[in-house]
Every structure is written in structure tokens, then in C-alpha cells.
Amino acid sequence: DGGITQSPKYLFRKEGQNVTLSCEQNLNHDAMYWYRQDPGQGLRLIYYSQIVNDFQKGDIAEGYSVSREKKESFPLTVTSAQKNPTAFYLCASSIPSSYNEQFFGPGTRLTVL
């Protein structure tokens, strides 16, 4: 059963702590993406990676970091430098064709207390 998994579904952290959100896919997709959704906002791009060991900043990369050591995995670290980390985080993947249809995971709701 192919898909994208994100864990955990809900995550709570104290202010000032770094936290890493997991994203795994078994779709054999080369490209992976991290988005953030806030109420009343669309999906805003944090980071994306077109290939292993390579990634690019999106529109709101400040306070976040990523790694892409394996094709299947694209973890996102929310650092203490991120001013408003409480949000719904979505991971997606795609075959890097010209159509860029992306498949999304179920999301992780991060709440910083």
C-alpha cells in the first residue's frame, strides 16, 4: 500500500525546544516538500527537495531545517528560532515531471506551549 506517512499526528513541545517532524514515502517519488498551513492561509512552502542530498528553501524557510539522506525520508526540524511554530505541517511528494502533481501525507499538528 503506497503512500506518505507523517508522525506523530499531534505533537506538543515547550517553547525553545527543537522538534523534528517525520515524513516517509514509499511511492518511489524523487521530489518531496514541506508546507505549513495556518488558519485562513493557503499552503506555504517551507522547503523542498528534488533529489537525495539536495534541497531548496521555500517561501518561509526561516527557523526550519531539513535533511534528505534517503529517497524515502524528508524530516523537518522546527528550531527555536521559528517565531510562530504552532501550525499544521504537511509533507508531500511527487514525480518531478512537468505536471508536479503532489501527493500529501495526513499532516502533523504541532502545538508549542
Next chain:
Amino acid sequence: DQQVKQNSPSLSVQEGRISILNCDYTNSMFDYFLWYKKYPAEGPTFLISISSIKDKNEDGRFTVFLNKSAKHLSLHIVPSQPGDSAVYFCAASAPQAGTALIFGKGTTLSVSS
């Protein structure tokens, strides 16, 4: 500056009627457009797409229309069903493989029975 705009935050429709969701874009380089449907606390799911070489694409109850000269697209749902109640995101893609989609802020559709 928003490149993809969904100017109606919400839309209410009666069951059985037509739902029309609108989307405008500013970047004439976009060549592929997608609609995603999203339920609360879940990841978006792909609904329907259209290439810029077409002006209409139909899939069951869902039809997307593209007016390139007006940089406008619309999603028609006929007939609307209560299960269609969700947030609908319009997204656009530039003709570069592996680039991220640009999303609008979404329109919340409520279908009442």
C-alpha cells in the same frame, strides 16, 4: 504578492445544486492547474487538474474550466453533495520539473442537505 488567488473564503450551496469555486492567477508562465480538496486535520487530496493547452476537463461531477486570457479557472461541482463540504485549494505549476506548487488560500465549501 499572491500569484494564485481564491477571492471567496467561503461558499454555501444546497444539496443538488451547482457549486462554482473560482481561482485567479497572475503568472502567465503557469502551465498546469490543480484542485485539491481538504478536510480538517487531514492532508489535501488531489481532485482534478487541467493543462494550459485545454480549456475544460471533466471527471464525473467535477469539471474545471480554464480561461487563459482572463487568467481564471473555475471548478464546477454538479450536483453538490454534503460530503463535498471541505476546503478547496487551487494550485498552479510552472513548467519546471520538480518545482513546488503555488497554492491559493482556499475556499471553504458548505453543502447543506
